[in-house]
Amino acid sequence: MTPLGLHEWFARSAREHPGRPALKVGAETFTYRELDALAGTLAAGILALHGGTAPARVGLTTTPQPLTYAGYLAALRLGAAVVPLNSAFPPARSAAIAHAAALDLTLSDDLLTRLRTAPPPHDAPPPAPVTPEDTAYLLFTSGSTGVPKGVPVTHRSIDAFLRYVIERYELGPGCRMAQNIGLAFDPSVFELFAAWGSGATLVVPPRQELAKPARFVSREGITHWFSVPSVITMAHLTGGLAPGSMPTLRWSLFGGEQLTTQQARAWRAAAPQSVLENLYGPTEVTIVCTQYRLPEHIADWPVTANGTLPIGPVYPHLDCLVLDEAGNPAETGELCVRGVQRFNGYLDPADNNGRFLTPTGHPTDPSGHHIPGDKDWYRTGDLVQTLDGGTLVHLGRIDQQVKIMGQRVEIGETEAVLRDQEGIEQAAVVALHGPDGQTRLEAAYTGTPVPPAQLRQALSTRLPRYMVPHRFTHRTTLPLNINGKLDRRALTTELTTELTTGLTTEPTAGLTAEPADR
Missing domain, CATH: 2.30.38.10 (Luciferase; Domain 3)
Incomplete structure (x- = not known):
């Protein structure tokens, strides 16, 4: 079977279900016909802007608005690889990603608006042919050397993934998929094209409702849900997961972090009719590569040594x-x-x-x-x-990589930026669990003491918020092991003790319930 290009997954649904709803953002709803037409208008404008030739790589704003989703489809229609640029990232980081990706064009919010309002000089171009080995999208993950790493994903890889998950999760016309993950992170591709590739509806939740998903799920009749497990913890703490509050959910999928038994119990109580699965997969293996379906009865759930639920076997292919x-x-x-x-x-x-x-x-x-x-x-x-x-x-x-709100963080990248600050000699960053169950970064450094607010501001110009430590502790020395290397375990124990005993007084910055860049 010949793999489909990523745009063809949408185009096929647009041909077969033109009048069905494809996208709902706030009060706006677009049918497949309308979304396809809007993407075609943007594609024509991009061609005119690019001198009549299709760009090879297109940067895309990640603001959750209708034009962003249409812009994604427009770039794919032209055969370009999409490079999402997280709208919440510092400008310097976005600029570094744009440079590394060698972008031909960036679809900012302003440019998308101009392309929509200005009449295109030509009709919408037909979809450009692509090969299975062409890059469909290019994402950047945190890099241990201090520089983000580009991960190109081919049409062949995403085609294999979509063929499997659309059938497994019984997606099709009438289904409503929540779009929880920011477009700069690969699970969003699951949400977008598992919905659009099956004729389902993609529904984007308002940002303020992310901490109370039951209200959104119930109001919008959501049938398919995918998010990081942290959402469960936050919703449960704020009273947003009342028993039986999500009766429309048929499938509940979680990934990006370890899923605990306590989290799964809370979600099962709120969505008793939903099949619950724990998923795992790095960006390099196209979104998800393992699956574990929880038994229907909680009494049959496995007990593991670390209190987390299995991630299951790898996909059969x-x-x-x-x-x-x-x-x-x-x-x-x-x-x-x-x-x-x-x-x-x-x-x-x-x-x-x-x-x-x-x-x-x-x-x-x-x-x-x-x-x-x-x-x-x-x-x-x-x-x-x-x-x-x-x-x-x-x-x-087995390395220093951690997950913060489901986002991949190479601690070495944060340490590298911290060491770049004037007066700092040694720097070490560790991940600690806060009293609310969330993982946070804590930093310790030697050299000249620097006001924490100054360090936080300096790092925020180069790193996304979830990669900036919540505390900066000055020390005369950092703990070393018998080989003279940094003893991270000892440092973690020291910082944890200081936090629990109140010895560290530097105020933390709040971490909000904000999946990815949304």
């Missing part, structure tokens, strides 16, 4: 290995994945080094910029335990 530190197959170790959903390597080939294994499970040559072959394994960096039947339990990371 993918392969996985679990390897110990020596590179041998093991029950507990690093998860490695390969198959049609695995990406073909980072935008900068230097970032591939150390991230792949050969078909036999051995490390690739670290001396050069490795170009992965079809049978190479991607090293996820995630530590898992294998249960009966290939079911996996996520135990954490």
Whole structure:
């Protein structure tokens, strides 16, 4: 079966269900015919703006408004790769991403408005042909070297994913998918094109309702939900998950963070008719690559050593290995994945080094910029335990990567920016769990004391909010292990003790219930 281009998934629904609702944002609703026409108008304007030739890579604002979604489709219609630019990111970070991506054009809010209001000089162009190996979208993740890493995803990879999930989650006309994840993060592609690829309706929740999802779900008749588990915690704490408050939900999917039994119990009580699944997947393996469906009866839910629910086996069309530190197959170790959903390597080939294994499970040559072959394994960096039947339990990371509100954070990137500040010598960042169950970054540094507000402001010009530490603690030295290296475990214990005993008085910045850039 020939893979479909990402735009063709939408175009097919537009042909088959032109009068059905495709998108609802606030009070505005667009049918498939209307959304297709708007995307065509924008595509014609982009061509005129670009001298009559289609751009290869198009940056896209991520403001959750109708024109943004139409702009996404317009870029795909022209055969361009979409590069979402998080509207909440500091300008310097967005500029660095735009430069690394070598954008031909950026669709800002102002430009999209002009393209919509100015009559295009030509009719809407027909959809441009694409090959399965062409890039559909390009996302940037946090990088351990201090520079975001570009992850190109091909039409072949996203096609395989959509074919699987649309059938598994029984999506089709009449279904209503919530659009919870910001467009700069890959789960949003799941929401957009699992809905549009099946003739369902994509419904965008108002930002202020994200902390109380039951109200939005009930009012809009949402049938399919996908979010980070943190949303459950926040909604439960604010009284937004009353038992039976989401009767329309048929499918509830969670990913991006470990899902605890307590979180799942709270959601099940609020949506008793919903099938509940725990999902896992790095951006490099196209959104999601494992699944675990919770049994209908809570008494049958598994009990794991760390209190989290399994992430399940890998998708049937993918392969996985679990390897110990020596590179041998093991029950507990690093998860490695390969198959049609695995990406073909980072935008900068230097970032591939150390991230792949050969078909036999051995490390690739670290001396050069490795170009992965079809049978190479991607090293996820995630530590898992294998249960009966290939079911996996996520135990954490083997490196310094953490998740903040479901967003991937390489601690090394935050540390690199902190070390760049004048007067700072050593810097270390750790992740701690706050009293509300949320994960927050805490920083310790040596050198000249700097007012915390000054450090926070300086880092905010280069890093998104969720990557900026909530506290900055000055120290004369940082704890070292017997090898003279930073002892992160000791530092984590010290900072946790200071927080719980009230020894640290520097005020924290609030973390709001804000999935991604929304």
